[in-house]
Amino acid sequence: MQQGKINVQTENIFPIIKKFLYSDHEIFLRELVSNAVDATQKRKALIRVSEIEGNADGAQVHVILDSEAKTLTIRDAGIGMSEEEVDKYINQIAFSGATEFVEKFQEKYADQSEAKEAIIGHFGLGFYSAFMVADRVDILSWSQRAGQAPVKWTCDGSPNYEMGPMSEDDFKALGRDEAQLHGTDIVLHIGEEGAEFLEDQRIMGILEKYCKFMPVPVICGTSTTQEDDPSGEKDEEGNVKKVSVEVPRVINANDPIWLKSPADLKDEDYREFYQTLYPMNFDEPLFQIHLNVDFPFNLTGVLYFPKVKKEMDMQRNKIHLYSNQVFITDNVENIVPDFLTLLHGVIDSPDIPLNVSRSYLQEDANVKKITSHISKKVSDKLAKMFKDDRADFESKWQDIQMFTEYGMLMDEKFFERAGKFALYGDTEGQHRTMDELVESLKETHTDKDGNVVMLYTPNPEAQHGYVSSAREAGYTVLHLESPLTSHLIQKLEMSAGDAKVQFRRVDSDIVDRLIAKDDAPESALEEDKQNALKEEFEGLVPDKTIYKVAFAAMSPSAPPVTITQSEFMRRMKEQQRVGGGGGMAMFGNMPDSYDLIFNANHPLVTGWADSDAEARKPKVERAIALARLSQGLLQGEELTTFIAAGYAGLND
DSSP: OEEEEOOOSOSOHHHHHHHHHGGGTTHHHHHHHHHHHHHHHHHHHHHHTTSSOSOOTTOOEEEEEETTTTEEEEEEOSOOOOHHHHIIIIIOOOOTTHHHHHHHHHHHOSSHHHHHHHHHHHHOOTGGGGGGTEEEEEEEEEOOSTTOOOEEEEEOSSSEEEEEEOOHHHHHHHTOOTTOOSEEEEEEEEOGGGGGGGSHHHHHHHHHHHSTTOSSOEEEEEEEEEEEOTTOOBOTTSOBOEEEEEEEEEOOOSSOGGGSOGGGOOHHHHHHHHHHHOTTOOSOOSEEEEEEEOSSSOEEEEEEEOOOOTTTOOOOOOEEEEETTEEEESOOBTTBOGGGGGSEEEEEOTTSOOSOOHHHHHHOHHHHHHHHHHHHHHHHHHHHHHHHOHHHHHHHHHHHHHHHHHHHHHOHHHHHHHTTTOOEEBTTSOEEOHHHHHHHHHHHHBOTTSOEEEEEESOTTTTHHHHHHHHHTTOOEEEOOOTTHHHHHHHHHHTOGGGOEEEEETTSSOHHHHTOOSSOOOOSSOHHHHHHHHHHHHTTSSOTTTEEEEEEOOOTTSOSEEEEOOHHHHHHHHHHHHSOOGGGGGGGGSOOOEEEEEETTSHHHHHHHTSOHHHHHHHHHHHHHHHHHHTTOOOHHHHHHHHHHHHHHTTO
16 A cells, blocks of 8 residues: 655645635535546547547446435546556645745735635646545546556545555445446545535535536436336326336536527527526526637637616626536626626636636636627627617617616727617607717707707606707607616717717706707896896795706796706716716715706796786795796605695685
């Protein structure tokens, strides 16, 4: 029996493994099952090229739980290892200066989880993750190569190990099928700290999480199913009776949909796979994108567009990242463009460096290419949908609008591509691209400075008066209700180029000034009368720091008093509430302010100018209150008093 020490340059490897990897302790099972699958696949490949003899059909990986013996065994029927190979792959760990390395990463990363990930990623400690939960680990392996004796390796979690030929008693104790004299058993003797891994439910949860789509069948225990009675005995209704049968409990589907050709799949196949991924999500996806790239990087997968609610219900961590069908994580930050983390589905790529820091991912060339490709693939899909069936695209727009707008803000190239399909609806229910809007509205919506002014409202019902006034003036009003509107319109303004596009909300000014023309109406009130009334009316507003009194020449049919809010100030404040705004953050904390504009051409206002100050005071106050009420600005005690006075007036 050979005895020795695992070849490391520190005595502290196992404490380091336990200390720095223990928060992800369940990962040990993923690593060991992945190794077993790799060994199985390797055997298949060697048989295929006639390097070894045998039949690879029906190869399986078994996870065997023995709660009484407190063991967990991962068994494969792979190529197996000779004593020389065990010595090479297990005993010779390339772990130079582990303590110094750990200290280095502790200094480099404020986030200790990143340090931990860096350790895993750099040194591939997959097998040794077993010691996070086991007090002792045995390896029993049968190499299929000729002339190699079965080998047993055992280690108690220290650098000391024993290795030698496998005894007959060792073989019998395992209970392995004698027909499978090749492969490896990894036997974990679970310690007290890992007691949870002696529970069937816990093991099944890990296997279903990480091994759901591995390329080799993974079996853990048995399950009961109902099958036709082999005797053919029938029940009273003439149907063959069912009998309970114990069958192997297969964890995975080893031919997932993303590995198939889109030409061989139907929409129903994609929907079924979606339900497999998200069994508790009862909403069907809108559509999907099938990824299949083999140069200059390898990438497969299926991404689904779910329905996203208007209230920014942005649930991330719905994309599952796999590497060669092994689940890695559902945190795809820095791999998928940020705005596309709202998508659902699967990405599988062996070219993504796993278990490394986020800063490393950001700089990796392959990751950058993959990120860019996914973004382009999504924009190409949307553009094709728009071109092929615009009516259907418009029917889906409300559900994909959030993705599109978020992408336009986060990704400059996506913004450029989205110009072909991004839609902007108006209060009449018509949807147009920005180019279409500029072309159709430039004649009526161009102001005296040459700007094509886009009028919009977030709520046509709440702002019905403003919308009606704009439409009566011959203008089109866009219906922009997204939480991202304030950010998006600013980007559109800055990117409009020669078009000189500006956005103004319908309540940001009186209708005659929303799109300033050279033929502005004249005021029926002389300037000196306006100034005198302005000073008087300022004394009637509830708060002069919030409300600014002004007079403006408007249509006599327009309301006598209108409340407006500066487009600039309101937009900056909205941006701060949603997030962003850059150097304008200071505006987010400033109080709201409004312009209280009196129509200098309305009969009521011109009549007040010629009346007694005391006589007009209650009328002006009432008019101000009505204007505030129309905008939801009359609240609390003021609202209660106003309503009470209204009811009292019914007796007059």
